[in-house]
Amino acid sequence: MKKFLKLPFADIVFALISFSAAITILTLVVATVVVLFKEASLAIDKFGFLKFIFTVEWNPVKEIFGAAASLYGTLITTFLALLIAVPVSIGIAIFLTEVAPPFLRTPIGIAIEMLAAIPSIIYGMWGLFTLAPIMADYIEPTLQKWFGDWPIVGKLFEGTPMGIDLLTASVILSIMITPFIASISRDAFKLTPDIVKESAYALGATKWEVIKDVVLPYSKLGVYGGIVLALGRALGETMAVAFVLGNKHQITFSLLDAAATITVTLANEFTEADTDLYLSSLFYLALILFLLSFSILAVAKFFLLRAEKHFQR
Amino acid sequence: MKKLILGILAGGVIGTAVADELINGAGATFPYPVYRAWAYMYYKETGIKVNYQSIGSGGGIRQIKNRTVDFGASDAPLPPEKLDEYKLYQFPAIIGGVVPVVNIPGIKEGQLKLDGYTLCHIYLGDIKYWDNQKLKSLNPNINLPHKEIRVVHRADASGTTAIFTTYLSQVCPEWKEKVGAGKAVSWPVGIGGKGNEGVANYVKRLKFSIGYVEFAYAKQNRLKYTLLKNKAGNFVKPSIETFKSAGATAEFDPEKHFYLWMVNAPGKNAWPIAGASFILEAREKKEVNKKVNRFFKWAFEKGDEIAIRLDYVPLPQELKQKIYKYWEKHGIAP
Numbered sequence: 001m002k003k004f005l006k007l008p009f010a011d012i013v014f015a016l017i018s019f020s021a022a023i024t025i026l027t028l029v030v031a032t033v034v035v036l037f038k039e040a041s042l043a044i045d046k047f048g049f050l051k052f053i054f055t056v057e058w059n060p061v062k063e064i065f066g067a068a069a070s071l072y073g074t075l076i077t078t079f080l081a082l083l084i085a086v087p088v089s090i091g092i093a094i095f096l097t098e099v100a101p102p103f104l105r106t107p108i109g110i111a112i113e114m115l116a117a118i119p120s121i122i123y124g125m126w127g128l129f130t131l132a133p134i135m136a137d138y139i140e141p142t143l144q145k146w147f148g149d150w151p152i153v154g155k156l157f158e159g160t161p162m163g164i165d166l167l168t169a170s171v172i173l174s175i176m177i178t179p180f181i182a183s184i185s186r187d188a189f190k191l192t193p194d195i196v197k198e199s200a201y202a203l204g205a206t207k208w209e210v211i212k213d214v215v216l217p218y219s220k221l222g223v224y225g226g227i228v229l230a231l232g233r234a235l236g237e238t239m240a241v242a243f244v245l246g247n248k249h250q251i252t253f254s255l256l257d258a259a260a261t262i263t264v265t266l267a268n269e270f271t272e273a274d275t276d277l278y279l280s281s282l283f284y285l286a287l288i289l290f291l292l293s294f295s296i297l298a299v300a301k302f303f304l305l306r307a308e309k310h311f312q313r
Numbered sequence: 314m315k316k317l318i319l320g321i322l323a324g325g326v327i328g329t330a331v332a333d334e335l336i337n338g339a340g341a342t343f344p345y346p347v348y349r350a351w352a353y354m355y356y357k358e359t360g361i362k363v364n365y366q367s368i369g370s371g372g373g374i375r376q377i378k379n380r381t382v383d384f385g386a387s388d389a390p391l392p393p394e395k396l397d398e399y400k401l402y403q404f405p406a407i408i409g410g411v412v413p414v415v416n417i418p419g420i421k422e423g424q425l426k427l428d429g430y431t432l433c434h435i436y437l438g439d440i441k442y443w444d445n446q447k448l449k450s451l452n453p454n455i456n457l458p459h460k461e462i463r464v465v466h467r468a469d470a471s472g473t474t475a476i477f478t479t480y481l482s483q484v485c486p487e488w489k490e491k492v493g494a495g496k497a498v499s500w501p502v503g504i505g506g507k508g509n510e511g512v513a514n515y516v517k518r519l520k521f522s523i524g525y526v527e528f529a530y531a532k533q534n535r536l537k538y539t540l541l542k543n544k545a546g547n548f549v550k551p552s553i554e555t556f557k558s559a560g561a562t563a564e565f566d567p568e569k570h571f572y573l574w575m576v577n578a579p580g581k582n583a584w585p586i587a588g589a590s591f592i593l594e595a596r597e598k599k600e601v602n603k604k605v606n607r608f609f610k611w612a613f614e615k616g617d618e619i620a621i622r623l624d625y626v627p628l629p630q631e632l633k634q635k636i637y638k639y640w641e642k643h644g645i646a647p
Binding site for chain 2: 057058059060061062128129132133136160162163164242243246247248249258264267268269271272273274279
């Protein structure tokens with residue numbers, strides 16, 4: 001502190017200004033939690049924590065509210081979206097940095113970044129009008145034909161394909177998060193020093209071996225970072241999902257069935273929530289989403305830090 | 314240059330003077346197009362701006378409860394006890410209807426006949442196939458396919474759903490017991506579309522589906538509506554006339570602040586799933602209410618034509634008279 005005060009006056013002012021800018025972020029986060037908590041207190045008193053997150057029923061008429069169905073929808077769509085998007089994005093990034101001829105790199109790179117700039121409502125409309133019919137008429141019946149008879153996997157594709165379901169929502173989400181993972185991975189791959197790659201080639205490694213044994217390990221952290229960022233986006237995505245998910249409060253094993261996510265429930269029901277408990281339960285859902293995103297990102301960050309330490313050694 | 318600045322200043326002063334003549338309202342989305350049209354015409358005629366924000370009925374009720382707007386609007390009427398609790402006046406302003414729409418290849422609009430019982434049991438999931446015996450006996454002349462019925466409902470909470478489920482609750486005890494009425498309910502079957510456009514799109518796309526949308530929406534998008542059996546036992550077609558008939562035979566009671574669900578109206582030609590959209594006003598703000606009511610009186614007198622053009626149903630003359638008397642009684646007549 002003494003040292004700080006000995007600094008020139010301008011430095012002190014600058015330090016204070018930048019400090020207050022930084023503290024704004026913390027204040028906002030804390031304020032959000034406080035408001036969510038306060039508004040949700042009625043529902044918290046009424047339902048408790050465990051009961052709320054394990055109740056499937058969401059019945060505004062009888063005022064029984066449970067988060068289980070929305071929570072399930074959120075987790076499943078996010079998980080599936082990552083499952084589809086991660087391999088595709090890494091493939092894109094590898095192609096752009098290692099395989100593609102230079103004249104292709106810029107246009108594809110720009111196309112990827114433009115994909116990230118499309119507003120989510122447009123994805124939703126495209127999903128409803130274009131993707132959902134394709135899913136219902138071609139992709140989902142094919143999946144049923146291939147996997148329908150398999151013992152457990154077959155259950156994933158039960159029901160009448162309507163294109164308004166978990167699978168379509170996950171596909172849309174995966175398209176939305178692909179640019180994040182791809183462009184961050186690409187930047188990470190680019191950071192691999194040429195000298196290391198060239199040494200590998202000099203030792204007689206093939207292109208595949210260089211990618212697998214040199215580039216990927218070198219840029220692992222960057223790729224993880226991109227995935228974490230994408231995860232955050234997928235958890236919170238609302239509009240695109242609202243159009244194609246069917247908005248049904250149920251827990252279903254079949255991917256061809258309608259479901260709901262937390263954000264979709266909030267967007268759908270917030271404007272017309274008329275009783276205090278109803279509104280409070282919606283805030284409670286929001287609080288749970290907040291905690292969920294926060295803890296998932298915290299866990300991801302933790303592993304990232306550990307990997308970083310490991311890597312430095 | 315000086316002139317220009319003076320001009321801008323003068324403009325600013327006039328601007329604030331006009332801004333005083335501003336009525337703020339918020340609430341239901343369903344009547345928004347007609348309120349907006351009225352507001353525009355009223356502004357052109359009187360210079361008074363009516364700023365209506367369609368934030369949803371729930372929001373409208375909350376805003377007027379907190380006295381942040383001059384009037385609130387709700388698709389669902391508030392019961393008299395609630396109005397006393399929140400110290401509000403209430404009256405209807407416009408009528409609209411909800412119509413079932415279907416997508417069955419080969420069946421034209423207005424061909425399929427339904428009644429309260431079948432509609433209710435389709436939405437309960439008891440009637441699973443289009444060639445169900447009950448449906449067949451209502452439609453002896455139509456060859457109904459043995460296909461699963463795909464039920465579509467609203468995903469977002471809405472006044473349309475409130476009117477629809479109130480109707481089902483009135484005509485079908487099982488519905489009342491198992492599901493009940495509300496802006497959002499726990500649907501036994503079906504998938505949810507977001508907004509009228511979401512439901513309409515699902516119904517258009519999914520063969521053998523059934524959904525329900527606002528009349529204006531069904532008409533403008535040429536969806537295949539069904540006929541419905543009304544309380545008098547007649548099969549009626551949704552139209553301005555049948556809605557009017559529902560409005561004329563519904564018994565609105567000013568003593569109860571017009572609290573009434575217009576479903577299952579007794580008229581011979583009445584469309585059974587109709588509803589009014591209501592205006593809410595704060596009881597202590599007499600002067601503000603007079604200003605608001607001047608706008609609605611003007612709309613009742615001159616706004617019918619534009620309302621019909623937008624596929625809404627104006628209030629019947631007798632009901633308007635009742636509202637004028639209600640204003641006078643409470644000292645808020647313009």
